[in-house]
Amino acid sequence: MGMNKTPIRIELTDKERQELERICRAHTASQRDVTRARIVLRLGEGEALSRVAAEVGRQRRIVRKWATRFVRKRLRGLVDAPRSGRPARFSPQSGHTPGEARL
Numbered sequence: 001m002g003m004n005k006t007p008i009r010i011e012l013t014d015k016e017r018q019e020l021e022r023i024c025r026a027h028t029a030s031q032r033d034v035t036r037a038r039i040v041l042r043l044g045e046g047e048a049l050s051r052v053a054a055e056v057g058r059q060r061r062i063v064r065k066w067a068t069r070f071v072r073k074r075l076r077g078l079v080d081a082p083r084s085g086r087p088a089r090f091s092p093q094s095g096h097t098p099g100e101a102r103l
Helices: 014-025 031-044 049-056 060-078
Strands: none
Touching: 014 031, 014 060, 031 049, 031 060, 049 060
8 A cells, every 4th residue: 555645635435445346347337437436446445646647547637526526426427527618409318410310
């Protein structure tokens, strides 16, 4: 275990650890979800922010961001927050692609 000089302390429940490990192993999980899960797992093992950042190939501030969100919201914090701006004009639920003729 590395020295953890950050005030962020992550203690995982067994259920949370199992879910994060499942995400890391899943072949269908997006790369960003796997990276976020790895960040939380490694910090939960007591690893330092700098070392985790180097392992996952992200900046310290990104590792700190996901660690802080996890501490505040637990697993729900690892999901992307809604984006601001205009809603999509062609939603995936419509079943039509842009430029497609409607019959």
